[in-house]
Amino acid sequence: MNRTIPLVLAVALFMEQMDSTVIATSLPAIAADIDTNPIALKLALTAYLVSVAIFIPISAWMADRFGAKRVFCTAIGVFVLGSIACATASSLGGFVLARFLQGMGGSMMTPVARLLLVRATPRSNLVSAMAWLTVPALVGPLVGPPVGGFITTFVSWHWIFLINVPIGVAGICAAWLLLPELERGIAGRIDFAGFALSGMAAAGIVFGLSVVSLPALPPVFGFATLALGICSGLLYFRHARRVERPILDLGLFRNPVFRAAISGGSLFRIGAGATPFLLPLMFQLGFGLSPFQSGMLTFAGAFGAIGMKFFASTTLRKGGFRTVLISTAIAGGIFIGVAAAFTAETPAWMIIAVLIVGGFLRSLFFTSANALVFADIGDDKAGQATAIAAVTQQISIALGVALAGGILEGVAMFSGDTLGATAFAIAFVLVGLVTSLAALPFLALPPDAGSTVSGHRSGGVNSRSQVVPAK
Missing domain, CATH: 1.20.1250.20 (MFS general substrate transporter like domains)
Structure with missing residues (x-):
C-alpha cells in the first residue's frame, strides 16, 4: 500500500x-x-x-x-x-x-x-x-x-x-x-435550502448540547437552540425526500451496511466523547492531580491507539467486520466502565494499563467502523458518505459530553454533595453501558459483510456484500 x-x-x-x-x-x-x-x-x-x-x-x-x-x-x-x-x-x-x-x-x-x-x-x-x-x-x-x-x-x-x-x-x-x-x-x-436546514440542525444540536454541558450561557439558551436544531432536522428530512440532489443524501441509509456503520459508530462515539471529558475532571477534582499530571496519564491511551495500526488489517481479515465491531464495542464499553474503580490510591501503572487497552479497543473499533462506512458505497456516493459520517460524528461527541456532564450534575444534585468518587463511578458505568450498545446495530449484519474491504471470507464462500470498485 x-x-x-x-x-x-x-x-x-x-x-x-x-x-x-x-x-x-x-x-x-x-x-x-x-x-x-x-x-x-x-x-x-x-x-x-x-x-x-x-x-x-x-x-x-x-x-x-x-x-x-x-x-x-x-x-x-x-x-x-x-x-x-x-x-x-x-x-x-x-x-x-x-x-x-x-x-x-x-x-x-x-x-x-x-x-x-x-x-x-x-x-x-x-x-x-x-x-x-x-x-x-x-x-x-x-x-x-x-x-x-x-x-x-x-x-x-x-x-x-x-x-x-x-x-x-x-x-x-x-x-x-x-x-x-x-x-x-x-x-x-447547490441545495441552498438543504444547506440552511442541515446547517441549522447540526449547529443547533451541537450548540445546544455544548451550552447545556459546558455552561457559558444560561441553560435556557442551550435547550432553545437544541429544540431549534431538532425542528430543523425534521424539516430537512422532509426536504431531502422532495429534491433530486439533497445536500446530504439520506437515501444512503437504505443500505444496511452503511446504516449499521453510522448508527453503531455514533453510539460508540458517545462514550468516546464522554471519556476525555470525564477522565481529566476525575484526576484533577477527585484525585487532586495537576493539569499536567492528569494530561500525562490520559496520554497513555495514545499508545494503545498507535499500536492498533499494526493489527487492524490482520484482525479484520481473520474476524470480519461483524465480529470485530461487536467484540470491540462490548470490550471498549467494559474498559470505560473499569475507570469507575479508579481511586486516588490506584497505582499509576494500573491506570495506564487500562487506558492503553481502552485506547487500542477504541482505535480498532473506529478504524473498522470508518472503513465499513464505504464498504458498500461506490465512489459516486463517497462524498455524501463522508459528509454524513462527519455530521453524525460531531453530534455524537457533543452528546457524549452532554451525557457525562448531565450524569455528574444529576448525581451531585441528588446526593447534595460536590463531585466525588461516587459521581464519577456512576458516570463511567453508565457511559460504558451506552458504549457497549454500539454492538447492537452490527448483530443483523451477515458474517461476511464488507468482506471486499476486510478480505474476510466466512466459511470460504464469496461475500454477499457487493461494492462498486474504486476508480
Whole structure:
C-alpha cells in the first residue's frame, strides 16, 4: 500500500484534532490576557464546534465542484488563518470569531481527507489506509491537554495557535505536491435550502448540547437552540425526500451496511466523547492531580491507539467486520466502565494499563467502523458518505459530553454533595453501558459483510456484500 496519501492526510488531521482540545487547559491564561473570564471564554470552544457543524454538510458538494485536493489545501489555509487570528485576538468577540474561522477550515479537513483517501485507495487496502486517519483522531485529543498545559506554562498561550502556521504551510505543500488529482464527482446546483436546514440542525444540536454541558450561557439558551436544531432536522428530512440532489443524501441509509456503520459508530462515539471529558475532571477534582499530571496519564491511551495500526488489517481479515465491531464495542464499553474503580490510591501503572487497552479497543473499533462506512458505497456516493459520517460524528461527541456532564450534575444534585468518587463511578458505568450498545446495530449484519474491504471470507464462500470498485 502507498502510505504517502494517508500520511499527508494524517498530519493535517492531527493538527486539527489536537487543536480542538489543546485550548481547554489554556482557558484561564487566555481569559486573563484578553480581560474576560474562563466561563465566558468557553464560547470559543462552542463557536468552533458550531462552525464545524454548519459547514460539514457542504463539504461533499465543494469537493465535487472544485476538486477534493484543492478544497483540502484551501481548508488547511483557512485553518492556519484562523490560528493566526486566535493568537492575535485581544477581546472575547475577536477570539470567538477567530475560532469560528478555524472551524470553517476544520469542517472541510476531515470529510474531504476521507474522501481523498477512499477515492485514491483500492478497497482491499482501505482498512490499512483508514488506520492512519483513525490514529490522529484519537491521539490528538489525548496529546492536546498536556501539550497545551506545557506551552501555556513554559512559553505562552499564543504559541498554541502559532505552531499551526509552519505545520499548516508544510501540510499544504505536501498535499499539493503528493496527493493525486482525482476525478471530480457531479456537483450540480447547490441545495441552498438543504444547506440552511442541515446547517441549522447540526449547529443547533451541537450548540445546544455544548451550552447545556459546558455552561457559558444560561441553560435556557442551550435547550432553545437544541429544540431549534431538532425542528430543523425534521424539516430537512422532509426536504431531502422532495429534491433530486439533497445536500446530504439520506437515501444512503437504505443500505444496511452503511446504516449499521453510522448508527453503531455514533453510539460508540458517545462514550468516546464522554471519556476525555470525564477522565481529566476525575484526576484533577477527585484525585487532586495537576493539569499536567492528569494530561500525562490520559496520554497513555495514545499508545494503545498507535499500536492498533499494526493489527487492524490482520484482525479484520481473520474476524470480519461483524465480529470485530461487536467484540470491540462490548470490550471498549467494559474498559470505560473499569475507570469507575479508579481511586486516588490506584497505582499509576494500573491506570495506564487500562487506558492503553481502552485506547487500542477504541482505535480498532473506529478504524473498522470508518472503513465499513464505504464498504458498500461506490465512489459516486463517497462524498455524501463522508459528509454524513462527519455530521453524525460531531453530534455524537457533543452528546457524549452532554451525557457525562448531565450524569455528574444529576448525581451531585441528588446526593447534595460536590463531585466525588461516587459521581464519577456512576458516570463511567453508565457511559460504558451506552458504549457497549454500539454492538447492537452490527448483530443483523451477515458474517461476511464488507468482506471486499476486510478480505474476510466466512466459511470460504464469496461475500454477499457487493461494492462498486474504486476508480
